[in-house]
Amino acid sequence: EVRRKYKLGNEVELRQDEDVLDTWFSSGLWTFSTLGWPEQTDFLKTFHPTDVLVTGFDIIFFWVARMIMLSTHLTGQIPFKTVYVHGLVRDGQGQKMSKSKGNVLDPLDIVDGITLDELLEKRTSGMMQPKLAEKIAKQTRAEFPEGIASYGTDALRFTFCSLASTGRDIKFDMGRVEGYRNFCNKLWNAANFVFENTEGKDTGVDDAPVEFSSVDRWIISALQRTEAEVTRQLENFRFDLAAQALYEFVWDEYCAWYLELIKPLLWDESASAERQRGTRRTLVRVLETALRLAHPFMPFITEEIWQRVAPLAGKSGPTLMLQPWPEYNPERLDEAAEGDIEWVKAFMLGVRQIRGEMNISMAKRIDVLLGNATASDQRRLAENEPLLRKLAKLESVRVLAAGEEAPLCATALVGDLQVLVPMAGLIDKDAELARLDKEIGRLDGEVKRVGGKLANAGFVDKAPAEVIDKERAKLAEAEQAKANLLAQRERIASL
Structure with missing residues (x-):
């Protein structure tokens, strides 16, 4: 093959270097050569075969397959029962980390922290292409303007576990x-x-x-x-x-x-x-x-x-x-207890939602009425009323009687149960409407600004796809927030 590729005649002598041991052949022996093979040592008997191999997908053929083939051939055993294949850890832009790119993150620098100057020195010293040092330094300053804070080992370990989806590369x-x-x-x-x-x-x-x-x-x-x-x-x-x-x-x-x-x-x-x-x-x-x-x-x-x-x-x-x-x-x-406490949680979240929407301070105790309450709702209220009064800051809470009409109220739903908060005396209606009008006006301006940008063919044709997607998301968020405030304004205006 070499002679054909380089057009060499038979007069040229070719020989393999006797001093080279193929890396992958050597590592293919790893599961048993490290345990004393070919001697039948206690280590070999105890730890071979092992249970799980953890590796990246990029060396399945180079390493994993060779370990299986060599172990099967030389020991008669498959070296491990399970291979856990994980993705590669890439930088924040999805690029493979390499010293030449200057985008390598040392886990110890995340654990212990590192100053910007130390990080720059680490990323730009001893480079094979020194001309890239200035570019790498600029990227590093932009990504880590204050260096890297100390996050500790546990936070880093948990991060990697949380990112370890099957076979997917990890964008760090x-x-x-x-x-x-x-x-x-x-x-x-x-x-x-x-x-x-x-x-x-x-x-x-x-x-x-x-x-x-x-x-x-x-x-x-x-x-x-x-x-x-x-x-x-x-x-x-x-x-x-x-x-x-x-x-x-x-x-x-x-x-x-x-x-x-x-x-x-x-x-x-x-x-x-x-x-x-x-x-x-x-x-x-x-x-x-x-x-x-x-x-x-x-x-x-x-x-x-x-x-x-x-x-x-x-x-x-x-x-x-x-x-x-x-x-x-x-x-x-205990499914009964789970159901009861999920009801309590939903009740409290409903009250918090009303407080947030109506801008009612948590320092102010409020009255709550319950509409459409079932026997189960009434039991749960009776068993948890002291807890709800304390944590939801309630002045009173009671179930509406059959046929009783509620006053003008803000409403949240817990399943079919209506959680009603009478608004009389709780808010300054005119002041709250003025506040909402101001916020709606701000959002309206944001919708027009971002919408105008996306309607500009020059911007859409030239901007990167991720920038356009970000602007569209921003527009959708502003439109939804505006719609929510308009609905809230309508409810308050009707009080």
């Missing part, structure tokens, strides 16, 4: 790392709240009787579903979906709702000892279980918190790493 976004650093902070702050309300108090580690509220039963039930989902997705190598399930439980259910819903009970001096003990026990045990679920994703912060929460939850041991993985228990599911 520093904003995602910042978001998951906020998640770490949320977990830390939630743990501090737990410690403030449980340390030095009875958390039900002995055999004293406990009573669980519907809020406690709901979060325990939600935890079971989260345990099942995280485990299922990890077993299927869907680290992104496992991370999403964990994130939604910790942030949306435990932190955003459970910690708020239990405050009235924890701080109610008239509550029974059994009920408060049940809530404190749930508070620490759900947190401890969530830490075990989160440990593979974010090992450092979970270990730190677990060391302090473990004794409160009746757990012992030197480290979280040696604790058993949480197991789904269907007997702890």
